[in-house]
Amino acid sequence: MTEDFATDPTKPAQRLRAGSLTIPLIPWLIAGALVIVMPLFFQANSAITIMNQMAITIIFALAYNMLLGQGGMLSFGHAVYMGVGGFATVHIMNMSDFFAMLPLPVMPIFGGLVGMVLAMIVGSFSTRSAGTVFAMISLGVGELIAACSVIIVVFFGGEEGISGDRTYGLPFFGIEFLQQIEVYYLIAFWLMVSAALMYLFSRTPVGRMANAVRDNPERAEFLGYSARWVRFYSFVASGFFAGIAGALFAINYEILTEENLNLTTSGLILLVTFLGGAGFFFGPVLGAIVFTLVQTVLSLETELWGFYAGILFVATVMYFPGGLAGLIMMHVPALRLGKAGRLIVPYLKTLIPGLFTVLGASALIEMIFHYRHAAVGDDEMTLFWTSFDSHSALPWIVAIAVTVVGFWLTKKTAPDMAAAWHDANSPDGGAA
Amino acid sequence: MDLILVNLIDGLVTGLLLFMLSAGLTLIFSMMGVLNFAHASFYMLGAYFAYQISIYLGFWMGLLIAPLVVGVLGAGVERYGLRRVHQYGHVPELIFTFGLALLIEELVQFIWGKNAMPYEAPESLQFTAFSIAGNSIPAFKVFMIFTSVLIFIGLLYVLTRTRVGMIIQAALSYPRTVEALGHNVPLIFMGVFGVGTALAGVAGVIAGPVLSTFPGMAFVLGSIVFVTIVIGGLGSLWGALVASLLIGWITTFAKAYNLRMEDLLTTLGFTKPEPIWDSAWRDLWTLTSPQIADILPYILMVLILIFRPYGLFGKRDA
Secondary structure, three states, rough: OOOOOOOOOOOOOHHHOOOOOOOHHHHHHHHHHHHHHHHHOOOOHHHHHHHHHHHHHHHHHHHHHHHHHHOOOOOOOHHHHHHHHHHHHHHHHOOOHHHHHHHHHHHHHHHHHHHHHHHHHHHHHHHOOOOOHHHHHHHHHHHHHHHHEEEEEHHHHHHHHHEEEEHOEEEEOOOOOOOHHHHHHHHHHHHHHHHHHHHHHHOOHHHHHHHHHHHHHHHHOOOOOOOOHHHHHHHHHHEEEEEEHHHHHHHHOOOEOHHHHHHHHHHHEEEEEEHHHHOOOOHHHHHHHHHHHHHHHHHHOOOOOOHHHHHHHEEEHHOOOOOHHHHHHHHHHHOOOOOHHHHHHHHHHHHHHHHHHHHHHHHHHHHHHHHOOOOOOOOEEEEEEEEEOOOHHHHHHHHHHHHHHHHHHHHHHHHHHHHHHEEEEEEEEOOO | OOOHHHHHHHHHHHHHHHHHHHHHHHHHHHHHOOOOHHHHHHHHHHHHHHHHHHHHHHHHHHHHHHHHHHHHHHHHHHHHHHHHHOOOOOOHHHHHHHHHHHHHHHHHHHEEEEEOOOOOOOOHHEEEEEOOOOOOEHHHHHHHHHHHHHHHHHHHHHHHHHHHHHHHHHHOHHHHHHHHOOOOOOHHHHHHHHHHHHHHHHHHHHHHHHHHOOOHHHHHHHHHHHHHHHHOOOOHHHHHHHHHHHHHHHHHHHHHHEEEHHHHHHHOEEEEEEEOOHOOOOHHHHHHHHHHHHHHHHHHHHHHHHHHHOOOOOOOOO
């Protein structure tokens, strides 16, 4: 089976010497500074909750991408490693004597170790092959452990899950983690540490070999590397960081349930990673940020957000397999040529009607949904800050008109955009 | 003894149902080398379409039309979706079908809502076919068995005895050569994908009235179908049959007979810790077979993958 995700020569990772353990300082410093100052701008508790959620998702997505993007292994059961790490952390938090001797910030190490041990056990047989077989095993094991959660009540707590209290730990320089903001900085610290470690891992010889095995396992074997063991190391490392994410989840929410283990959670992280872009290190970070925001905002606004997420996901796989990060990196050549500015006007000309098409179509979808499923007599609905009667003709005409005109304009201007794109990507005076 | 017979029949129904799904899935896998994650979603679509048709035209027209619609839809997905994604490789293909499964579930919820649909067996089949020691076997179950056996025989006949079947088989192993002989291989692929999904649609039509038609029905069966074809050996039709029946019977028997871990452990010479609710092993001691019936297929799969990674009937390594 030939794998997957062809290496992109524009990727900056390719130009660095293999095994050079350096971190490009500027982006990381910016990221670190952002993480530190964010709570100063968003002080509301709800905002901090969202940021905590985001940070945990980032770690998990990065860990997941060690498999998907860097190792070419598609896992349908990765929530298990995060979940089990989290469950173990809650158990440690509930061992009052032991927990009282430990400061809370070291807990993620335990979660990580538990996730790692589980990954070692499962990886010992699942990493024999990549591709479909690996995906199937991960699915089976994931379902198995998720189903066990209602059977092994001692560890998983059955239906209601298990809960703990993070404040019983040894105070850490006087901080007892009663406040949300203290937890935020704990999570932020672990976010930076694990992201940096995962980045460095991708630069080690093992990490580089993981890429080689992803692209051409046979050739890697001929070079004398065991594809299986290379996969195994990535898998174990990924389990470790997933466990850290799980422990942070346990610290943040203080409760874990079956939901942390099941296929839905595993599928969600695949979605996040792929939307962000599996081919680049920062892709999952982007995916986690955007997805958490969209999820929070959309799920407040509409019941159908899962439907939109599904459409977005399928469209991404079909048309932009590089994800969001891929879209951004597509523009690097144009930037290098200094011709990216020429793209702005054609982009606006096409994308603004495109946006209206999407909004019109989603309005139609919402109206159909309301028409079919709202209670009898409940004719009024609110959409885009306007209330109207979903059983009268006018809103339908408006929505259809917006959609059709938007689509027509998009289609009409699309060739210009393509031409501008071509122009911006070809050097001046060249054959093109 | 009578109970065994009843359970054998129940297990057979489950197994054959599973087989109708796994047969299509395994065919599609051996053809394109990609597992169609959305396969169970087509099964769900079959049930919903049949329900919608049965409102206007009755059950039998539903049985006839719904699989056709599902098959056409499946062929469309192959033509306009999978074929496009194919160029990116296998993993994006899998991801695509996974996304499709999510999307179809949301779509079904969007159109029909979250509640179960009142889709029922036709009146003409709502009687007791025969009864064994007081356990009545409804006629619909007999009908299900006959339909699936008929489909299996038909499939086997077409694949092994007809010219079309020969070309399909050849296209599975040597697509390039078959193409060079002047056959339209992409069309064959599209056809097989359509037929596979149509089979899943049939399964949905006849399973809907029994297992109830609700948006989660694909999710419930989806992963079991994968387990089935992994156990049977990826790409093997006979393996799919054996594994489906095996899983059908194992889960039915585990649910019907209340085997208790306590008895097993006592027989092995362990003493039960008292009081049991305080012991760390309480979950092990109170374990019963109905409790674990649903995870038995997964355990079986993990064991198979460890000891015989290519499945019961598969060729060496998929």
